[in-house]
Amino acid sequence: MFQRDFIMNEARKFALILAKLLGLKAEGEYNEYLKYFNEVLDEEYNAELEELLKLDEEDFKKRIAVTGYTAEKLNALGQMLYVFAEPFSADEETSALLKKVMVIFNLLEKEHHYESFDNITRRNVIYQYFNKNYERT
Template structure:
């Protein structure tokens, strides 16, 4: 019972973070606040800074994910946070790195946790299209 409550609370807490990020993303004047929430989320939920995240190669990022042993819910949240952060950046190296790492998280969700969603499949297709168009 305790374990079920813990996962339910964690899921609700992470959903609130994503909802807040989505709300801020839609407001042009909230770009700075969006960055602050993003940085805070990375630090408190995933124990990593954006700089550290961007400096990790894809192989090192995979190793970091494996070592962290995140739950499927937490991995899905990480993927959504990375995708939301990359989206407003347009076409640059920063956005490409974040999108490649988002794909890596989706791969882990599918391979390790056997989870897929229509939303993630759609985002994966959009990311792959973006990466093809921009040669990443």
């Protein structure tokens, strides 16, 4: 019972965080959005945006693997990074961010057996992004 309550409270907390981030971004409050984004990364993930952006895919996988985050916390991080990458530009920073989101989605599926329609939809959008912008000729 306690574990279920903990998971529900954690899911609610991250839903509120994501809602606030989405609201700030939609309102064009980019400085406030970035400030809050960094605060959440620091408080919840003990990380900084610049640090995460600098990690290559393998180092990011290693960092995430040792954290022991719950599925809800990992999912929230994936959602935050996805929203941060929007609107998707055909550049290296966006590509690197989306690869990190895919690392999280893969970990959620394989290690936590966690899937959601939202993540499946976002995964398909990411695949389309890579197919459109990085097609092999």
